[in-house]
Amino acid sequence: MSIILDHVNYIYGEDTPQAVHALKDICLQIPDGQFVGVIGHTGSGKSTLMQHMNGLVRATSGHIYYNGQDIYDADYDLKALRGKVGLVFQYPEHQLFEVDVFSDVCYGPKNLGLDKKEVELRAFDALRKVGFPQELFYQSPFELSGGQKRRAAIAGVLAMKPEVLILDEPTAGLDPKGRDEILDQIKELQTQTGMTVLLVSHSMEDVAEYVDRIIVMNQGSVLFDDTPHQVFAHYKELEEVGLAAPQVTYIMNALKENGFCVDTSVTTIKEAADEIMRAFQ
Amino acid sequence: MLRDITLGQYYATESVIHRLDPRVKLVGTIFYIISLFCFRNAWGYGAAIVFLALVIRLSKVPFRFMVKGMKSILFLLLITVVFNLFLTPGEVLVAFWKLKITKEGLVLAVTMAVRLTLLIIGSSIMTLTTTPNNLTDGMERLLRPLKLFRVPVHEVAMMMSIALRFIPILLEETDKIMKAQLARGADFESGNLLKRAKAMVPLLVPLFISAFRRANDLAMAMEARCYRGGEGRTKMKPLIYRKRDYIAYLVLVIYLVGSIAAGRML
Numbered sequence: 001m002s003i004i005l006d007h008v009n010y011i012y013g014e015d016t017p018q019a020v021h022a023l024k025d026i027c028l029q030i031p032d033g034q035f036v037g038v039i040g041h042t043g044s045g046k047s048t049l050m051q052h053m054n055g056l057v058r059a060t061s062g063h064i065y066y067n068g069q070d071i072y073d074a075d076y077d078l079k080a081l082r083g084k085v086g087l088v089f090q091y092p093e094h095q096l097f098e099v100d101v102f103s104d105v106c107y108g109p110k111n112l113g114l115d116k117k118e119v120e121l122r123a124f125d126a127l128r129k130v131g132f133p134q135e136l137f138y139q140s141p142f143e144l145s146g147g148q149k150r151r152a153a154i155a156g157v158l159a160m161k162p163e164v165l166i167l168d169e170p171t172a173g174l175d176p177k178g179r180d181e182i183l184d185q186i187k188e189l190q191t192q193t194g195m196t197v198l199l200v201s202h203s204m205e206d207v208a209e210y211v212d213r214i215i216v217m218n219q220g221s222v223l224f225d226d227t228p229h230q231v232f233a234h235y236k237e238l239e240e241v242g243l244a245a246p247q248v249t250y251i252m253n254a255l256k257e258n259g260f261c262v263d264t265s266v267t268t269i270k271e272a273a274d275e276i277m278r279a280f281q
Numbered sequence: 282m283l284r285d286i287t288l289g290q291y292y293a294t295e296s297v298i299h300r301l302d303p304r305v306k307l308v309g310t311i312f313y314i315i316s317l318f319c320f321r322n323a324w325g326y327g328a329a330i331v332f333l334a335l336v337i338r339l340s341k342v343p344f345r346f347m348v349k350g351m352k353s354i355l356f357l358l359l360i361t362v363v364f365n366l367f368l369t370p371g372e373v374l375v376a377f378w379k380l381k382i383t384k385e386g387l388v389l390a391v392t393m394a395v396r397l398t399l400l401i402i403g404s405s406i407m408t409l410t411t412t413p414n415n416l417t418d419g420m421e422r423l424l425r426p427l428k429l430f431r432v433p434v435h436e437v438a439m440m441m442s443i444a445l446r447f448i449p450i451l452l453e454e455t456d457k458i459m460k461a462q463l464a465r466g467a468d469f470e471s472g473n474l475l476k477r478a479k480a481m482v483p484l485l486v487p488l489f490i491s492a493f494r495r496a497n498d499l500a501m502a503m504e505a506r507c508y509r510g511g512e513g514r515t516k517m518k519p520l521i522y523r524k525r526d527y528i529a530y531l532v533l534v535i536y537l538v539g540s541i542a543a544g545r546m547l
Contacts, residue, residue: 056460079466087464095461097486107483111466142490156465 325544
């Protein structure tokens with residue numbers, strides 16, 4: 001049970017003078033239940049890669065296997081796949097269209113052909129899971145605040161009960177408080193349900209605390225694919241491709257260079273604080 | 282999905298045709314279209330083809346690129362040909378079942394196909410070699426005399442350039458929303474007409490909202506920069522005729538007179 005990408009290539013606008021090789025020979029395996037951060041600069045191919053996972057974009061060459069089945073097989077049911085691999089786009093609130101939040105969240109499960117009762121149960125459940133306040137269920141989605149809209153849109157995908165949840169920059173355009181709330185909620189969701197989560201971001205800070213594994217994309221290729229500790233150890237190379245390690249990595253490295261005996265592989269503020277306390281004792 | 286529309290999209294390159302004043306290209310296109318409708322024999326079309334080939338050569342836009350754009354109107358072309366071929370009365374050449382092809386029909390169908398193709402390729406050269414902004418500038422300048430009749434020429438030109446500017450943006454937006462709804466299990470392709478129309482609602486509502494949002498933002502940005510319509514507005518790059526533009530006009534007049542003379546007299 002996993003997603004496997006086997007030598008996936010994707011070329012935008014093939015046969016035109018403006019052809020762009022967006023993905024170059026990507027080989028990845030994403031096992032069940034993992035919380036993966038996908039990081040890369042704008043235009044590094046991370047969003048394109050995510051759209052391959054549920055068959056929205058078809059690779060120019062290569063294969064993608066979901067639970068051992070090739071999704072490019074002629075008789076493979078792509079619609080069913082999209083129910084299992086939920087993809088939340090960037091600025092998902094731009095896809096809201098119904099008269100009230102609840103009916104909008106119902107749209108996904110309804111498309112799966114479930115009966116009305118099951119659809120509503122799932123919608124209710126999904127909205128609760130993302131921490132959407134119950135008194136706003138029947139509000140027009142266009143009258144909500146940015147953060148609430150985002151929650152409603154994420155619930156819209158969650159209501160399909162996907163086995164894999166992909167979030168493309170779920171915190172873009174939110175204030176720091178809204179960002180932390182959404183990320184905490186996603187982490188809680190992941191630990192509760194054990195679903196596979198892929199979190200796309202261009203900020204190391206965002207993902208460092210939450211994920212088990214980081215995939216760094218650069219110009220269409222996978223640059224690093226490892227645990228956060230290992231990836232951040234390459235902070236100098238990360239800087240070269242226009243990314244940065246979390247602030248704590250810099251602090252710890254600076255401390256070490258100045259003769260303090262600290263472990264530089266910590267990734268979160270809490271770990272760093274503990275490590276510094278230990279070093280000073 | 283929707284990126285394949287190349288008909289009339291600006292093709293960025295350096296050429297004499299690209300550098301011409303947009304007014305010359307506008308007038309030239311109009312002359313060219315008029316000439317196509319004046320011909321009565323093959324000589325005129327021959328002249329038009331030669332002229333067109335010359336312009337294409339000078340414009341440095343690959344011919345392959347233009348033909349690719351033609352694909353989208355192939356269907357229209359086909360309908361015209363079929364209707365003319367089978368429905369023109371006259372001397373019967375071939376007849377089977379209820380259909381008959383007449384000599385007049387054959388001639389008319391070929392003429393129509395040639396004329397339409399020349400028309401579309403010819404006018405697409407204008408948009409292929411002129412940026413939308415330049416084009417509307419040229420149009421504004423050419424239509425300026427209409428101001429005497431209280432036609433808001435500047436405003437119309439501004440609306441046109443904004444509309445043109447927004448086509449690619451809205452196409453991209455449509456593509457994005459379509460994908461987002463597909464990810465939620467939407468199905469735009471199966472079912473009967475009514476079902477398909479209903480399936481478009483989740484696409485159209487967000488698209489309209491986003492169009493209104495963008496329009497609002499743009500209006501705000503324009504006002505913030507003190508836009509107040511055409512009154513007293515000057516241009517950063519005013520249109521000025523140069524030597525090559527006068528030469529182009531001369532060539533155009535020669536073509537118009539020459540081809541119409543050939544097309545009607547010979």
